[in-house]
Each structure stands twice: as structure tokens, then as C-alpha cells.
Amino acid sequence: MASSVRKDLPLGFRWAAVKAGIKASGRPDVAIAVADKPCPAAVMFTRNQVVAAPIIVGRENIAASTGLVKAIVVNAGNANCATGQTGIDAARATCTEAAKIFGCNANEVFPSSTGIIGVPLPVEKLIAALPSAADALENRPSYAEDFANAIMTTDTKLKVAQGAIEHDGKTVHLFGAAKGAGMIGPQLGPPHATMLVYLFTDLDISAADLRMVLEPAVDASFNSISVDGDTSTNDTLLLLASGASNVAWSTASADLRNAFTGELQNICNELAHAIIDDGEGVTHVVTLDITGARNDAEAKTIARSIAHSPLCKTAWSSADPNWGRLLAAAGYSGVEFDPTHVTVTIGNLPVFENGMRSPAFDEAATHAIMQQREYTIAMNMGQGQGKCRFLTCDLTVEYVHINADYST
């Protein structure tokens, strides 16, 4: 996880951020990314039934533009969600104005919002900020970093990741920026916030191929993490491909394709990890390694049940090797299994086997493992080949303080 953006960004994009006065803090709150020309996009939105206005408009735009995006306009500080027709009109007005400034169709503008739900978006502030943002655009690390900074809300750390692959003297670049610390239990689906992830590459690839490459990478990363299980109304992930590397997917070798998908997976994993690591009140990052399930879906159901169990999460906060809570959470997940076939290890130390505490269980040693900031809990269901790696975190007093903070 880089602390700031390095050189060698994807070609064909420019970034900028400005202050529009939407965040109460007065910090930069409008982030813009503009491609040199409308380029193929793959997008995944939250599966929440309640979605923010920019998601409704973004979905329409992507469909109307046949998967092409030229400009991304993100505001932080207001989610423009549950704001009725006024909210939808605001998102549309943003696209219309941005299109004039960035020289494209309104449906080639991709709007995003993150922040408080239910409060009307001060769209006039957003629109007023666009000309100065346009003037500021650059393809330079500090500008990409500004973009990543401006999309943050309760985040405490910048979340960016970069990668590159070399091919025949040419370089394909990847860059990603993410935000999200609470309301993190993404369930992203194909075209359907408040995790926002923007990925940029200069690979030459069609929108259809881009979607095919993106979905497995997201399923194994952003769709396999949870802070609190609260799937947001605004979760959005967008991948743009400028083609400026002049390396074409359509004629790429299997090796080149594998190299690209591997690098994309790395970047998604890095950003997903960064989101959990910066989760609200988090003091422990826990990897749940579920194996031996009847299938991958059941493994994920078990992982989610453990990841969302308040009793498991509070035990992790105090490094308590209370493995009974792990079994109980797996047991009420809805998945059928025989507990006598299940084995559990924490940091590779034996915990549970043959339906009871492992004879080799060492409470002090297990507690010591769990005092580390990161460790793995492995559960083998003893049924089949299904598996899932799921990244989650503890539930702390600080989480409650952050989310209960309210004053009249």
C-alpha cells in the first residue's frame, strides 16, 4: 500500500480536485477524472434496493453511451441519496454542465456522491466548482493523489494502488483510488456508494471484455470484505480503459492476459485491504479462510456469518480465543454441516477438531497470535472443495463511539 502516488500513471487520463464547500470541514470535496477521449468503462454498483440518485443516473448514462465514459465527477460530503426527484435532477444537471466543460455528451459523464444520506445535495456549489477543476487537470502523481484525497469522508488514510506490466517494450499501467471506512459490506453487482473505487488503465480493451475481466477480481476482493455488514446505498466501482498504452487485449497472448488480470487482482486486493485496515475503530484485521465447504457460495455464507457476528467481532477486539463463538456463527449461517468434521485453527495453531476443543489447544499462545494486528482464522468444514477468503475486522468501543456520535 503506497502512502502516495508514484510516477508512471496510466496514460490518457488527467485528475484534479477542488473545494466546493460541500464538506463541512472545508476540505477538497469535488474530485474529477477526465479521459482524453470517451473510453470503455466497466461499472459495478451496490445491490442495495435503495440507491442514491447518482447511481440511478450513472446506470442510465452507461447504458445510453454504450459503456463509454469521458469524465468522472465525484462529490464527497453528501450522498445525494433518498433525496427524491430533486436528487435525480441534481445528478443530471451535474452531468449536463460537466459535458459542456469537458467536451462530451452528458451520458459520457459518470456522477458519484458519498456522505450523509437524505440531505439535499447543494448542486449549485458542485456545478460552480467544475470550471476551476477543469483548469487544474493534469496527468501527474500529485493530481491523482488529490483526486484520491477529495473522495474521502470518514477515511483516515489515503487509499491508492498502482501497478504496471511490460510487453514488447510497451507498458500497461493500472491506478486505483478508493474510499470507505464505515457502512462497508459491499455486494457489488454488474450494472445495477459508500465504498467508491475508481480504477484506471491504459490497456486497449472493449467495454465487454473489461467487464469480464473486472467481475472475478471484484468478487475475490471488494465483495469479500466487511467492516460492519452494512451494504451502502452508494457503493460504486468503475474501471476505465483509455487504450493509450497501445497494448490491445484482443490480440494479447495468454501470458499477457494473465499478467494483466493478476495485476488488476493485486490492485483490487490492496485497495480492499486498505478499506478494512482503515475501518471505523478497527484494531484487528482478520482473514477468514474457509475451506472444505460443499461449494464456494456456502463457504462465503459461513465467512459472512462469522464476519458479521457481534460476539465474534467483540472477542477479536480483546484477542479472546473464544472459538465457541466462531462455531456458533458458522452454525447459524444457514449452511448445513457436521460440527464433528470441522477443524479450526487461529494463526495455524490448533483450536477445534473432532467436535471439541483440540487437545493441543494452547490458550496463551492463541491469545498472543490474536494480539497481532493481523492474523488468519481458518475453518475447514470437512465437506468438499468449496472455499472463500474473506477479510474483516473487530468491533470496538471506538466503532460505537464513531457511529453513535450525535448531538442535537
Added chain:
Amino acid sequence: MASSVRKDLPLGFRWAAVKAGIKASGRPDVAIAVADKPCPAAVMFTRNQVVAAPIIVGRENIAASTGLVKAIVVNAGNANCATGQTGIDAARATCTEAAKIFGCNANEVFPSSTGIIGVPLPVEKLIAALPSAADALENRPSYAEDFANAIMTTDTKLKVAQGAIEHDGKTVHLFGAAKGAGMIGPQLGPPHATMLVYLFTDLDISAADLRMVLEPAVDASFNSISVDGDTSTNDTLLLLASGASNVAWSTASADLRNAFTGELQNICNELAHAIIDDGEGVTHVVTLDITGARNDAEAKTIARSIAHSPLCKTAWSSADPNWGRLLAAAGYSGVEFDPTHVTVTIGNLPVFENGMRSPAFDEAATHAIMQQREYTIAMNMGQGQGKCRFLTCDLTVEYVHINADYST
């Protein structure tokens, strides 16, 4: 909710409690209830795939005795769960010894355990305590109260409820005792811990009819509550009918039947409410009144999603009218609906309608309602006739403290 047991208990039962030295506190930890003769029983166990030894043995016993139970033997302080074959043997030995003392078959003894998971039950202490428990049995309020006290673990309040119906100069009594404060998200199913509920009546009724009467009462009460959504491995509910009132269900009028099922529902509701009210760290008891869903099952799914949302629960802890979190939780429940048809009220005050914040929304007034210990959040999905009333609570710093408390 009575603070202690009144006179007029069901006839045909006696209760007692003794100290066996299983609770670390040294308080009474073995509770016994004995019927004058083996009597019809209806039982519902947790649907968790991981179940405690006494549930395995209790399920076998009820099947073998064709639904008859003479004695209930409960220990608190140790759940006898995830204890392997040794744990099952311990539960069986308890039944065998209790049968000798109480003069019945071993399969007419119903064992229960609650407490820590994964630690071997000190069964010799439990068995050694049985003779003195047998000597102490009485059909008197203070003995029934002792029973209710001894089954408690982290509970801070006694949980009992009583009722009676008059019929032709005869009286049918009902008495119930419950325990449970954490790991509360019961999903009780027909014969398949750590909510324990024992209900006693002197109605004359068959085991089959008893089950039929019990299930709807449980679905509307214990299966519609949640502290933390953690369904225990030991949840058990047992209803015994001694017949000693000489009022027979088989010849009862519709009015009498309605009076009995109504009283049973009241007692289940009272005990279920008592469990939430005494939930770990609870400062607010919230009734979720979901209506207008496509069916009752979907209404319950939406209620559970809200009841288990850490963001909703933390907002309740500070009386924060953050209604966006309610909508988001409904939206990720998996149930399909159109947010523009949804209305939300808090304590009858308008909050959300037509896809946006209600024009009449009064933040200060809503905050004031939410400062009360109990209030109702109503959500009408605008789709149909499906409904669910679900009782839940806030998530507080104290809950985290209680469940994270661990020292090496």
C-alpha cells in the same frame, strides 16, 4: 413483568434450585422442575447446526418417550457444547441419575445447560447436587422463583410470567421462566442454548396439540426478537402440561381455546420482552413494525436486517434519527421493493415518504421520542399485506465491554 412469582402456580409441578459449584460465582446453578407424573411436552430447539450435548440428548429423549417429560434438570455456568462424546455422555449420565432419583425413565428427563462453550461439564458436581435438589422440591412461589434464578447467567433481572384462565369453576394456570441476555437471535424450530424458556401449564392436552398451540406463540415472540443476532447453540424452549387442572383441550370450546392461546401468547410476549429489556448493554428497546410487505416472511427479513445493522443499532444508542440507515438496511436485506413507495415513522412522527425525507420531519421531536427507553419504528413497504412486529435493542459501548471482556 412480575418482579417475583405470585401464588396460583400450575398444579402438578414442583421446583427447586441448589448450588452445585458450576457457576464461578458460587450462586445457585442447578434448577430442577419435576412433574407429579410424566406429562406431555412440546419442545423447540435452536436451528443452529452446532448444538450442545443436552440438545442432542434431549431430542433423543423426547423422541424415545413419545413426548413425555417428568423432570427438567438445568445447569447454568457451562453450556456443555462443543465438548464431543464426553459431553454427550455427561448429559446421558445426568438423565440416568436423575431418573433414579425422580422415579421415571431416563428418557423422561430433559437436560439443559447454559454458560461457557467448549469447556468440559463437571458432571460429577451436577449429579452430586441432585439428591438435595429432590429433597427441596415444592409447588410454591419462592421455589419457582429459585428455579428462575438458578438458570440465569449474565442476566441482571429475573424473568418470569404468569397467567390463568377460569373455566366452569376450574382454573388453568400458566407459568414461565426464561433466561438470556446475550447471544440472542433465536431461531427456534420444531424438534430439531442460550435462551432457555420453560413454560408450565396444568391444562390437560396431548403432546401433539401442545406443539400445535406452541409454535405460533413462539414465532410471534421468541422468534421475533434479537439482541445481537447471534443464534445460540443451546436455545431451548419447553412447554409441559400436567393436566392437573382437569380442564381438557380436546373437549374445550372455541372460546376456551382462544383464551388459553391468548394467555400463552401473552406469557411468551412478556418473557421475550424481558429478554430484550435485559439485553447486554441495552439502553433502548425498539419495536420494528414492518407492514405492507409482499408477505410476512419478507417483512421479517427486513426487520431482521434492520435489527442486526450495527449502524442502525449504534444510532439508536444515541437517539440519532438517522433514518437513512434504516432504509439502507432494508435495502440490503435481499427483499425487493421500491423505495418511493416506502413510508417510515418513528413513534408515529413522519420521517420518510415519496422517496425522500418527509416535509413534516421534525428532527428535534424525533430525537426526543428516541430518547425514551422504548419506542416503535414503523416501516410500510407499500407492496402488500405482509407484516411483522420485531423486538430489538441498541448496540452500546457497554455491549462491547461485556463481550470483549477477557484477561489472560
